[in-house]
Structures are given as C-alpha cells and as structure tokens.
Amino acid sequence: MLSDREAEMLINSLRMDRCPDCQHHLQSGARGGAAQILTCTHCGASFSVAPPRYITFVRRLK
Numbered sequence: 001m002l003s004d005r006e007a008e009m010l011i012n013s014l015r016m017d018r019c020p021d022c023q024h025h026l027q028s029g030a031r032g033g034a035a036q037i038l039t040c041t042h043c044g045a046s047f048s049v050a051p052p053r054y055i056t057f058v059r060r061l062k
C-alpha cells in the first residue's frame with residue numbers, strides 16, 4: 001500500500017505524462033471502465049490510473 005506522499009508523487013508525475021521512476025514518456029494502454037493503463041516506454045513501469053483525464057487514483061502494476 002502506498003503512503004499518501006508516495007501516491008501524491010506518483011500522481012503528479014503521471015498527470016504530466018512522465019514516468020515516476022525514470023521521467024520518460026508514458027504510453028496509454030488498455031482502458032477498462034474508469035481506469036486506464038499507462039506504461040513507460042523506457043523502463044517498463046506500468047500503472048493503472050483513474051480517471052484518465054485527471055488522475056486521482058493510481059495503482060502500480062509493475
């Protein structure tokens with residue numbers, strides 16, 4: 001489980017279309033319901049975010 005501070009840092013990066021791990025661009029992936037998958041094209045980090053347009057929830061997938 002992420003702390004509030006960790007989640008906030010992740011969300012800030014993801015809102016700017018930046019990988020929280022390496023700052024490279026993110027690629028939008030599959031979308032299901034309110035959630036969208038974002039994957040880093042550089043390091044492969046992957047996140048499930050919601051809602052896609054203004055992220056308020058994030059879950060790290062890998």
Ligand SMILES: [Zn+2]
Nearest residue numbers: 019022040043
């Ligand atoms: Zn990355």
